[in-house]
Amino acid sequence: MIDTSKGVTAAQGFLASGVAAGLKKSGGKDIALVVSQGPNWDAAGVFTSNRFFAAPVGWSRQAISDGTLKAVVLNSGGANACTGAQGDADAEQMARLVAQAIEASPQDVGVASTGLIGDHLPMDLVSAGIAAGIASLDSDGGGDAAQAIMTTDTVSKQASYASDQGWSVGGMAKGAGMLAPALATMLIVITTDADLSDTDIQATLLASTHVSFDRADSDGCMSTNDTVLLLANGASGVKPDPAQFSSALTDVCVSLARQLIADAEGAEHSITVTATGAATEADALEVARSVARSNLFKCAIAGNDPNWGRVLASIGTTSATFDPATVDVAFNGVEVFHQGAPGRDRSEVDLHPFDVEVVISLNAGQTTATIWTNDLTHGYVSENSDYSS
Amino acid sequence: MIDTSKGVTAAQGFLASGVAAGLKKSGGKDIALVVSQGPNWDAAGVFTSNRFFAAPVGWSRQAISDGTLKAVVLNSGGANACTGAQGDADAEQMARLVAQAIEASPQDVGVASTGLIGDHLPMDLVSAGIAAGIASLDSDGGGDAAQAIMTTDTVSKQASYASDQGWSVGGMAKGAGMLAPALATMLIVITTDADLSDTDIQATLLASTHVSFDRADSDGCMSTNDTVLLLANGASGVKPDPAQFSSALTDVCVSLARQLIADAEGAEHSITVTATGAATEADALEVARSVARSNLFKCAIAGNDPNWGRVLASIGTTSATFDPATVDVAFNGVEVFHQGAPGRDRSEVDLHPFDVEVVISLNAGQTTATIWTNDLTHGYVSENSDYSS
Numbered sequence: 001m002i003d004t005s006k007g008v009t010a011a012q013g014f015l016a017s018g019v020a021a022g023l024k025k026s027g028g029k030d031i032a033l034v035v036s037q038g039p040n041w042d043a044a045g046v047f048t049s050n051r052f053f054a055a056p057v058g059w060s061r062q063a064i065s066d067g068t069l070k071a072v073v074l075n076s077g078g079a080n081a082c083t084g085a086q087g088d089a090d091a092e093q094m095a096r097l098v099a100q101a102i103e104a105s106p107q108d109v110g111v112a113s114t115g116l117i118g119d120h121l122p123m124d125l126v127s128a129g130i131a132a133g134i135a136s137l138d139s140d141g142g143g144d145a146a147q148a149i150m151t152t153d154t155v156s157k158q159a160s161y162a163s164d165q166g167w168s169v170g171g172m173a174k175g176a177g178m179l180a181p182a183l184a185t186m187l188i189v190i191t192t193d194a195d196l197s198d199t200d201i202q203a204t205l206l207a208s209t210h211v212s213f214d215r216a217d218s219d220g221c222m223s224t225n226d227t228v229l230l231l232a233n234g235a236s237g238v239k240p241d242p243a244q245f246s247s248a249l250t251d252v253c254v255s256l257a258r259q260l261i262a263d264a265e266g267a268e269h270s271i272t273v274t275a276t277g278a279a280t281e282a283d284a285l286e287v288a289r290s291v292a293r294s295n296l297f298k299c300a301i302a303g304n305d306p307n308w309g310r311v312l313a314s315i316g317t318t319s320a321t322f323d324p325a326t327v328d329v330a331f332n333g334v335e336v337f338h339q340g341a342p343g344r345d346r347s348e349v350d351l352h353p354f355d356v357e358v359v360i361s362l363n364a365g366q367t368t369a370t371i372w373t374n375d376l377t378h379g380y381v382s383e384n385s386d387y388s389s
Numbered sequence: 390m391i392d393t394s395k396g397v398t399a400a401q402g403f404l405a406s407g408v409a410a411g412l413k414k415s416g417g418k419d420i421a422l423v424v425s426q427g428p429n430w431d432a433a434g435v436f437t438s439n440r441f442f443a444a445p446v447g448w449s450r451q452a453i454s455d456g457t458l459k460a461v462v463l464n465s466g467g468a469n470a471c472t473g474a475q476g477d478a479d480a481e482q483m484a485r486l487v488a489q490a491i492e493a494s495p496q497d498v499g500v501a502s503t504g505l506i507g508d509h510l511p512m513d514l515v516s517a518g519i520a521a522g523i524a525s526l527d528s529d530g531g532g533d534a535a536q537a538i539m540t541t542d543t544v545s546k547q548a549s550y551a552s553d554q555g556w557s558v559g560g561m562a563k564g565a566g567m568l569a570p571a572l573a574t575m576l577i578v579i580t581t582d583a584d585l586s587d588t589d590i591q592a593t594l595l596a597s598t599h600v601s602f603d604r605a606d607s608d609g610c611m612s613t614n615d616t617v618l619l620l621a622n623g624a625s626g627v628k629p630d631p632a633q634f635s636s637a638l639t640d641v642c643v644s645l646a647r648q649l650i651a652d653a654e655g656a657e658h659s660i661t662v663t664a665t666g667a668a669t670e671a672d673a674l675e676v677a678r679s680v681a682r683s684n685l686f687k688c689a690i691a692g693n694d695p696n697w698g699r700v701l702a703s704i705g706t707t708s709a710t711f712d713p714a715t716v717d718v719a720f721n722g723v724e725v726f727h728q729g730a731p732g733r734d735r736s737e738v739d740l741h742p743f744d745v746e747v748v749i750s751l752n753a754g755q756t757t758a759t760i761w762t763n764d765l766t767h768g769y770v771s772e773n774s775d776y777s778s
Binding site for chain 2: 049050051052053079081082084116117118187219220221222223226241293294295296297299300301302303305308310312313314315316317318324337338341342374375378380381382384385
């Protein structure tokens with residue numbers, strides 16, 4: 001259903017490119033462009049709630065406030081965060097350069113950046129890179145764009161869905177692996193040729209991100225630059241069934257979110273933490289997130305230890321409704337804690353596979369929710385400390 | 390003022406011992422006893438708020454509910470947590486054995502345990518160990534007791550204060566280094582020969598723990614077994630000035646808390662994170678704690694990098710009152726972020742010393758608070774993952 005070989009150019013009427021502008025020391029691609037050819041320019045966006053949001057986040061938030069975007073320009077190699085008035089001017093200039101080239105208003109161009117916090121972007125390189133990116137726009141350029149937003153990612157991330165009604169939706173993502181030496185940043189651009197002119201596109205995007213990116217938690221740290229943009233150009237001429245479109249969009253988002261977690265810095269295990277039998281969704285999320293944020297739990301998984309004591313110690317700190325005497329915990333299907341007491345022996349659990357599933361049954365209701373995370377490894381510490389020593 | 394060579398037997402009228410009962414595979418001391426000779430038996434306690442609290446926590450909480458304790462028995466080598474009804478019976482039996490030996494009620498004996506979650510204590514060894522501990526009680530036994538509660542601690546922790554009015558207060562602590570393969574546990578026993586019969590001893594203890602142990606945050610993980618007990622026997626015959634006693638008790642608690650953080654698992658830096666200029670104490674604590682719990686920040690310190698971007702990204706997630714444009718951040722006295730923009734160059738900061746001080750000036754009020762933490766190192770990952778692989 002989900003095709004991970006195509007991304008932002010899976011849908012009709014979108015051009016993309018990715019070029020090397022010299023922002024990355026490695027010489028890799030570092031400027032990405034996504035341009036919509038219309039006929040519609042409906043758009044929605046979700047951004048970091050960090051109060052120290054980056055300049056491009058501030059720009060894109062206001063640019064999208066009228067519900068339209070014609071293009072997005074993204075760069076790796078510099079976050080343009082905590083850079084003051086100069087940073088704001090630089091983000092606007094990136095939008096302006098793209099707008100001039102595609103004959104649009106700067107207000108129709110979204111901007112996203114990722115990299116080190118606190119440094120100004122080398123705007124001469126950025127300008128030349130945008131010009132090169134414009135020159136290489138291609139209806140098959142999604143893969144290049146996905147590469148150009150990578151930082152410590154080891155692979156690029158794409159996902160797309162083609163409906164049998166003639167519309168498609170596809171996206172690209174980077175992040176959840178941390179930037180050395182700065183921050184985790186999740187940058188996502190999703191495109192669709194479905195006609196969403198009659199749809200509350202912002203609500204649709206929020207519903208999908210709520211059950212996808214919001215549930216990926218690599219290390220509990222929130223970036224200054226997180227950005228999710230959805231562009232809908234209606235090029236297929238089809239107004240989709242809202243439920244079907246929402247489902248497809250969610251599937252694309254979930255695929256991208258899980259690709260992010262699987263490639264998180266140093267990850268040796270991709271972990272799903274599911275709380276089931278919860279009284280409310282908020283309870284399920286609080287319980288699952290408390291486990292996903294426990295460094296002790298994440299170290300234990302790195303060591304292939306089904307340490308249920310660390311799971312209980314985490315959920316014991318939550319305010320979720322449950323009776324400690326009726327909680328069950330299973331690792332990869334083996335119920336090691338049953339009804340408030342030790343269950344099957346931990347030696348029955350095999351944690352050598354990359355994918356680990358922890359299920360906490362609260363026996364307090366009917367609601368289930370999952371958080372995706374990864375283990376805490378020597379690789380994580382190295383990527384986030386050794387760079388400077 | 391604070392003497393770290395003496396602990397629970399610094400005050401008059403307290404006996405203590407520490408013996409090897411075979412609970413620790415290493416063969417080290419693992420049963421500790423603290424016995425008060427009166428004439429008073431005033432006591433107060435503070436316990437983990439974890440809902441999966443261990444059996445000894447449940448026992449001690451009810452034992453101290455009448456405000457009196459005559460003795461405390463502690464063991465390392467097993468947490469007696471998540472052990473069901475058998476665990477409750479075992480904790481009570483530990484109190485009963487001590488009570489019989491000192492001719493008291495079991496309700497007058499506190500119990501504390503630390504070690505692996507989910508295993509039952511070997512009660513034959515515990516019983517023999519308590520008998521041996523009773524036989525070796527000594528008015529100079531505080532050092533042995535402090536050793537017997539160590540787990541992954543590399544040094545024992547004691548602190549005492551002698552007033553010029555003739556009363557003393559002293560204590561011992563273990564923890565904040567994590568247990569392999571279980572949890573962080575903080576066990577603290579404090580004794581005093583001051584006469585606190587006219588004092589609200591519980592309120593006095595809470596006031597001191599609020600500004601000491603509550604502000605030590607090694608890795609954000611809360612134990613099932615955390616216990617702080619204060620025993621006051623009045624043996625000095627002196628009713629202290631309440632403010633002076635409170636200050637001395639706080640100094641002892643702060644010394645123990647900082648010893649815990651300095652010896653936390655894998656710690657290569659001891660870090661004080663201070664938020665100043667806050668509108669409220671809650672704001673200051675939220676800001677300081679958000680930084681102390683950032684894995685990215687803690688990895689950066691391990692790498693000797695004054696990464697102020699990670700500090701800002703953390704405090705940007707809080708709800709504290711401040712204007713991002715007027716925040717300052719200093720590492721070891723060098724203001725690397727000033728009034729919302731990059732300040733002095735990060736190369737001016739030397740993070741090679743063990744002690745690191747990060748000061749965040751919110752410029753929103755008059756309140757200051759500090760959280761003590763440590764860096765996130767390869768040693769931490771090793772101690773909490775490699776044990777089983």
